[in-house]
Amino acid sequence: MSGGADLAGLADLTGASAADLAGPGAGNAALARRWQGAMMDNFGTPRLPLVRGRGTRVWDAEGNEYLDFVGGIAVNSLGHAHPALVRAVCEQVASLGHVSNLFMAEPTVRLAERLLRLAGRPDGRVYFSNSGAEANEAAFKIGRLTGRTHMVSASGGFHGRTMGALALTGQSAKQLPFRPLPGDVTHVPYGDAEALRDAVTSGTALLVLEPVQGENGVVVPPPGYLRAAREITEATGALLVLDEIQTGIGRTGRWFAAESEGVEADVVTLAKGLGGGLPIGATLAFGRAAQLLTPGAHGSTFGGNPVVCAAALAVLDTIERAGLLDHVARAGQRLRHGLEHPRHPLVREVRGAGLLLGVVLDANAAARVQRAAEERGLLVNAVMPDVVRLAPPLIVSDREVDTFLGRFRAALGEVLDETPAAA
Ligand SMILES: *Cc1c(COP(=O)(O)O)cnc(C)c1O
Numbered sequence: 403m404s405g406g407a408d409l410a411g412l413a414d415l416t417g418a419s420a421a422d423l424a425g426p427g428a429g430n431a432a433l434a435r436r437w438q439g440a441m442m443d444n445f446g447t448p449r450l451p452l453v454r455g456r457g458t459r460v461w462d463a464e465g466n467e468y469l470d471f472v473g474g475i476a477v478n479s480l481g482h483a484h485p486a487l488v489r490a491v492c493e494q495v496a497s498l499g500h501v502s503n504l505f506m507a508e509p510t511v512r513l514a515e516r517l518l519r520l521a522g523r524p525d526g527r528v529y530f531s532n533s534g535a536e537a538n539e540a541a542f543k544i545g546r547l548t549g550r551t552h553m554v555s556a557s558g559g560f561h562g563r564t565m566g567a568l569a570l571t572g573q574s575a576k577q578l579p580f581r582p583l584p585g586d587v588t589h590v591p592y593g594d595a596e597a598l599r600d601a602v603t604s605g606t607a608l609l610v611l612e613p614v615q616g617e618n619g620v621v622v623p624p625p626g627y628l629r630a631a632r633e634i635t636e637a638t639g640a641l642l643v644l645d646e647i648q649t650g651i652g653r654t655g656r657w658f659a660a661e662s663e664g665v666e667a668d669v670v671t672l673a674k675g676l677g678g679g680l681p682i683g684a685t686l687a688f689g690r691a692a693q694l695l696t697p698g699a700h701g702s703t704f705g706g707n708p709v710v711c712a713a714a715l716a717v718l719d720t721i722e723r724a725g726l727l728d729h730v731a732r733a734g735q736r737l738r739h740g741l742e743h744p745r746h747p748l749v750r751e752v753r754g755a756g757l758l759l760g761v762v763l764d765a766n767a768a769a770r771v772q773r774a775a776e777e778r779g780l781l782v783n784a785v786m787p788d789v790v791r792l793a794p795p796l797i798v799s800d801r802e803v804d805t806f807l808g809r810f811r812a813a814l815g816e817v818l819d820e821t822p823a824a825a
Pocket of ligand 1 (some may be wrong): 532533534535536538560561562563612616617645646647648673674
């Protein structure tokens, strides 16, 4: 394939009608039945099938259009079917789709170089995997290779579902059926620097924290918390691991959320937004932490796959060329301001950073607000019973933000009318 004409053909495909792409028997209810007949039940049955997307908009199997403020859970940083992403993926898969880690591919190296440049740390090295959990598994193993075994993480924190990442995840309901979990992990209250001082000792291999707790309902720690974590880990010789899987790569208006406190971690994990929808995990390690994985210590067949790395490079290029970091800061403020002025009576608080916002609601109304929003053509995520998470594509326009605000307010109004306790 030599570019031009064939790529135009693929772009046409993404513009095909919902009915064309959905195929026979793929109405919303029909697909739900097939899902139940073929898929394991770990996710339950999602409420909606989606068949097509463009920019911030998506369509379901019945042709209904939605403004997508879920963004694949902070993944679709460039929205849907972004031409730069489509082109990068198509060109790479048409020239070299996979090599394994027995061979080198240039896009893999280029992405690693690029991430280290963004981190501003020439003493760094990168390990690529395929998901957030795997990025944290690599951090877990790096921690073990210090010779220490004790680890500290925060209650409510989310670090993934594989056994090592789950051991670090501070949500006991997710852990309970899988005990005993690996490791020797202490969970401390999030945002409490004193608790860190007590928990992190000279026997601690690593402390892992999210700069903002995403899955826990977009919880922002008090100012100075990450700096305290840095001081405490430096004093005890523990590694500081920052899980920027949800907050990284522009989501908060900076490449890395921890830049807001000027904190440099020993290990940074990335995933969600980095691939713009293609599966990637990256573990960045610096200084002595960068030297701990030696030949044979860890690996992944797909990690560093050139197609996925080409996608991530397209994401980084586009964020840079389109000035999206500044745009995210401004659009995030517009969204937040619109939610707060005036604040709807059902809304207790709006929190977060950039385009990662949590709308905290009275009366555990999140699921009802999600449904009312859906009926008005908005996709939002009830991440907690009382919190709706907003994580639209970084390319969301001012007009889309305004459209969102109008419809979301109407959805809140409908739910408030049906909620006597909160009225
Ligand atoms: C989503 C997430 C993970 C897990 O990523 P997966 O790709 O689902 O394994 C880990 N940490 C944080 C902060 C996340 O938001």
